[in-house]
Amino acid sequence: MIKNIFCDLDGTLYNDSISERDIRAIELAESLGIQFNIATGRVYTHAQNIIENISFNGYLICENGSYIYDRDNQCIFKGVLSDTQIKRIIEVYSSIDYIDFDKDVIYFKYDGEVIMPNDGSKSGYFKSGYKIDPEIMSKITYDSNVGNIGISSLDGDKLNMLVEDFKKKIGHECEVYISSEYTMNIVPKLISKFDAIKQVCKMNNITLDEVATIGDSPNDISMLGGVKMSFAMSKSVEAVKSSATYETPSVADAINMIIDYNSVLK
Incomplete structure (x- = not known):
């Protein structure tokens, strides 16, 4: 039953x-x-x-x-990402040469809000409901308040490439997957x-x-x-x-x- x-x-x-x-x-x-x-x-x-x-x-x-x-x-x-994991994710994101930072936008689900380092509207997915904080990627600590980091892009092929690249570099400690047509997500293992x-x-x-x-x-x-x-x-x-x-x-x-x-x- x-x-x-x-x-x-x-x-x-x-x-x-x-x-x-x-x-x-x-x-x-x-x-x-x-x-x-x-x-x-x-x-x-x-x-x-x-x-x-x-x-x-x-x-x-x-x-x-x-x-x-x-x-x-x-x-x-x-179950949240550690500061070390977050900084590694930021490092990987910043190092990928095929990313367009205006159109392939990283976002942080931080302390109950969706935070982006720049305007995410060009990614086509987020129209509202997010905040812009140019300092979000340079914080010293995230106070155990980030449960999820994602990337939004209208380019499905690029999202699949991003998933594979992130899996290669952080897949041993994080789950990386396509979460919707226009987003990929990174969360802690389990x-x-x-x-x-x-x-x-x-x-x-x-x-x-x-x-x-x-x-x-x-x-x-x-x-x-x-x-x-x-x-x-x-x-x-x-x-x-x-x-x-x-x-x-x-x-x-x-x-x-x-x-x-x-x-x-x-």
Whole structure:
């Protein structure tokens, strides 16, 4: 029986807004004893702004697993990059000769905000929701507040090259992967949405067989492939679809299937 649903935000539950149909499905699931949780790449404040009108009792996983918040909005886990790792990432980024620093923009998820050293709008991905700090790459310490560093670029081939180059140089100590069509992410080892889900399961004495996941992007593959019941959005790329058990046109459809599955087991 499924007792917990972990759902991605952007491209899954959130597409410029959250549909009323999805909200009603979440409320129905919760009324039937299925806890609804969010697992997103967004920083906490951005995620909270999106979900403020949803009533659910679950956990909020942010920055692709770097932070976990409980239902009282308390941070109960964080897995962050060390100062040494951050400076090495900056060093690698600065040394790659095919990077255009105006169009292939590095960003830091630092202390709950997205920070860039220069205007990231030319990268085409970030239109708002970020701050510019020209000193972000030269800080002496980051005070254990960076869970995630990314690079945004409209050039998909270049992103793939960046992933391979970063893997060669820091892959022994960090996870490096494509996180969306226009972004790549770098996080500490053993940090992912799925690792965060396992943390929540351990804290609540839940088995992974009691978990369903819903997502649409490469950064969801870990949680889609890690459980027996998972749903990829119909518009997902093939690599994401192939990692999931099912395809779904909406979160509501996935939740309804989970409810039907539970009813058969009763």
